[in-house]
Amino acid sequence: MTKVLLVAEHDGAQLNLATAKALSCATQIGETDVVVFCDGANAVCDAAAKLSGAQRILKVSRSENAKPLAAVFAPQIAEMAADYTHILVPSTTFGKDIQPRVAALLGAPQVSDIMSVEGPRKFKRPIYAGNVIVTIDVPEAAKVVGTVRTASFKAADGGASAEVVNVSVDTDLPTHTRYIALEAHASERPDLQSANRVVSGGRGVGSAENFALIYSLADKIGAAAGASRAAVDAGYVPNDMQVGQTGKIIAPDLYIAVGISGAIQHLTGIKDAGTIVAINKDGEAPIFGVADLGLVGDLFAIVPELEKQLG
Amino acid sequence: MKIIVCIKRVIDYNVRVQINREGDGVVTDGVKMSVNPFDEIAVEEALRIRERGEAEEVIAVSVGTSQSQQQLRTALAMGADRAILIETDDDMQPLVVARVFQKLVEREKPGLVLMGKQAIDDDANQTGQMLAALWNRPQATSASKLELTGDSARATREVDAGLEVIEFDLPAVVTTDLRLNEPRFVKMPDIMKAKRKPMETIALSELSIDLPTQLAQSNYEPPPERQAGRIVDSVEELVAALREKGVV
Numbered sequence: 001m002t003k004v005l006l007v008a009e010h011d012g013a014q015l016n017l018a019t020a021k022a023l024s025c026a027t028q029i030g031e032t033d034v035v036v037f038c039d040g041a042n043a044v045c046d047a048a049a050k051l052s053g054a055q056r057i058l059k060v061s062r063s064e065n066a067k068p069l070a071a072v073f074a075p076q077i078a079e080m081a082a083d084y085t086h087i088l089v090p091s092t093t094f095g096k097d098i099q100p101r102v103a104a105l106l107g108a109p110q111v112s113d114i115m116s117v118e119g120p121r122k123f124k125r126p127i128y129a130g131n132v133i134v135t136i137d138v139p140e141a142a143k144v145v146g147t148v149r150t151a152s153f154k155a156a157d158g159g160a161s162a163e164v165v166n167v168s169v170d171t172d173l174p175t176h177t178r179y180i181a182l183e184a185h186a187s188e189r190p191d192l193q194s195a196n197r198v199v200s201g202g203r204g205v206g207s208a209e210n211f212a213l214i215y216s217l218a219d220k221i222g223a224a225a226g227a228s229r230a231a232v233d234a235g236y237v238p239n240d241m242q243v244g245q246t247g248k249i250i251a252p253d254l255y256i257a258v259g260i261s262g263a264i265q266h267l268t269g270i271k272d273a274g275t276i277v278a279i280n281k282d283g284e285a286p287i288f289g290v291a292d293l294g295l296v297g298d299l300f301a302i303v304p305e306l307e308k309q310l311g
Numbered sequence: 312m313k314i315i316v317c318i319k320r321v322i323d324y325n326v327r328v329q330i331n332r333e334g335d336g337v338v339t340d341g342v343k344m345s346v347n348p349f350d351e352i353a354v355e356e357a358l359r360i361r362e363r364g365e366a367e368e369v370i371a372v373s374v375g376t377s378q379s380q381q382q383l384r385t386a387l388a389m390g391a392d393r394a395i396l397i398e399t400d401d402d403m404q405p406l407v408v409a410r411v412f413q414k415l416v417e418r419e420k421p422g423l424v425l426m427g428k429q430a431i432d433d434d435a436n437q438t439g440q441m442l443a444a445l446w447n448r449p450q451a452t453s454a455s456k457l458e459l460t461g462d463s464a465r466a467t468r469e470v471d472a473g474l475e476v477i478e479f480d481l482p483a484v485v486t487t488d489l490r491l492n493e494p495r496f497v498k499m500p501d502i503m504k505a506k507r508k509p510m511e512t513i514a515l516s517e518l519s520i521d522l523p524t525q526l527a528q529s530n531y532e533p534p535p536e537r538q539a540g541r542i543v544d545s546v547e548e549l550v551a552a553l554r555e556k557g558v559v
């Protein structure tokens with residue numbers, strides 16, 4: 001029988017929305033338990049218990065689990081895997097760090113970035129920066145170990161009330177890796193990965209100061225702010241704003257790309273967006289090849305005007 | 312201390328990848344091949360560590376066909392001291408590659424293994440973590456900063472929430488993110504010099520690897536196309552169109 005174990009992502013206080021999205025994938029496969037590795041974190045377990053589709057919430061609370069270290073979580077997940085046919089985790093930097101370690105401990109191949117479930121052991125996933133979609137069959141001999149491309153799934157609804165069960169996993173844990181700090185850049189804006197609207201700026205924006213233009217438009221329409229890699233590399237914005245193959249893969253209802261040329265590595269991050277708007281002074285920019293609405297011109301004139309007219 | 316750097320031969324990132332007629336792979340004939348961009352960053356980082364006097368030797372390794380020698384030569388031209396090719400014509404998925412690297416690590420006993428966070432062909436983002444697990448050593452993935460301090464190291468990792476700092480004992484596996492460094496350009500004399508550097512070739516079969524189950528991959532297809540929409544002439548028209556779609 002198919003039994004799925006989904007590893008929840010959280011920061012100790014809040015359940016990450018990626019978990020609810022990955023749960024939608026998991027429940028398409030079979031009955032799913034959600035495991036929360038934590039030190040306390042009752043609020044996180046309660047939030048997970050509300051997600052519809054989860055059978056049980058397994059709480060593995062021990063001091064070593066206070067921070068997400070792959071070398072610490074992986075042996076515990078591998079130990080719990082005995083009772084499951086499938087182990088899933090969201091394909092976020094959290095999941096990408098942990099899951100291959102689990103796969104190696106289990107001697108199983110890993111399916112990265114599951115974008116659709118074609119059968120209990122059959123999935124589709126993107127390769128070559130999303131330019132090719134390939135169908136994967138996991139042989140019967142192996143456990144299914146995978147990461148879920150969250151932009152491909154809608155978040156599971158709330159309103160349920162699954163049971164929270166305390167589970168102890170007695171595995172020796174390594175001490176060779178120590179968590180020091182997280183430098184999160186505080187932002188009042190919506191979270192890039194779950195926002196319905198995103199305004200992104202590229203190299204064309206020209207400077208960190210000029211990004212005020214992007215933030216201002218974003219705030220006007222309640223959007224998250226994103227960026228191209230070029231804008232991050234140039235130091236205009238922090239790394240956590242990068243959208244694309246090696247940044248965040250997002251699927252907002254509205255994506256406004258400002259001064260972004262539209263390299264394939266960027267486009268792969270926004271393929272599932274509802275409406276894409278491009279503002280670029282170069283009418284030949286590849287971004288116009290995917291944009292639903294394009295406006296050719298100088299962003300420094302267009303963006304303030306757009307903000308004004310949206311008022 | 313020795314550093315092992317893992318180099319994968321991949322289709323150059325500027326190439327528009329084409330699916331073959333059979334739909335069971337992509338076209339590679341006559342296509343430009345390169346060192347995986349993240350691996351070039353790994354080589355650069357290893358060289359900088361050696362140039363700071365914190366390592367003595369940089370060994371570039373690759374698992375693949377004999378043609379991967381070209382990419383190993385690039386690493387040697389950049390400054391790696393020697394290269395090892397584990398030769399095979401078979402499709403190599405991350406768990407197999409990690410088992411190969413585990414053998415090499417047992418043989419070479421490096422203080423650090425540097426590799427890319429992901430190969431831009433399979434976009435798997437697995438091999439480094441798998442090696443770390445098999446080797447039972449620490450990992451620092453998606454590193455954008457790395458400092459060695461004797462027996463341990465400190466890395467800044469690019470994570471979704473920002474920048475995470477971890478400290479770990481050596482030996483360890485570190486995978487590179489794009490902002491770790493900017494790889495140097497290879498100069499002509501270095502290419503000539505690289506031809507005389509040692510390159511060892513080992514057949515995969517000689518390593519007696521326990522071959523794990525591999526995933527079956529089929530039905531290569533293009534992603535659903537997004538149609539280009541329309542170009543509007545003014546901000547007014549843009550706002551009207553957005554309102555009509557109900558997205559603002």
Ligand SMILES: Cc1cc2nc3c(=O)[nH]c(=O)nc-3n(C[C@H](O)[C@H](O)[C@H](O)COP(=O)(O)OP(=O)(O)OC[C@H]3O[C@@H](n4cnc5c(N)ncnc54)[C@H](O)[C@@H]3O)c2cc1C
Binds near residue numbers: 203244
């Ligand atoms: C392995 C690898 C992974 C990568 N991963 C990513 C990724 O995850 N995300 C990502 O974004 N990139 C990624 N890249 C980089 C990518 O290839 C491009 O270099 C990058 O996306 C370009 O960013 P850009 O569009 O902001 O800059 P550019 O390509 O320089 O484009 C700037 C645009 O701004 C326009 N512009 C300039 N001034 C104005 C103005 N006043 N008004 C209006 N328009 C203006 C220009 O016409 C131009 O089109 C990756 C590359 C590699 C090799």
Ligand SMILES: Nc1ncnc2c1ncn2[C@@H]1O[C@H](COP(=O)(O)O)[C@@H](O)[C@H]1O
Binds near residue numbers: 429434436
């Ligand atoms: N066949 C290979 N030969 C050498 N290095 C590899 C190979 N496959 C993967 N790697 C290394 O592992 C990293 C991650 O690859 P992947 O897990 O396939 O995304 C790459 O950036 C390389 O450094």
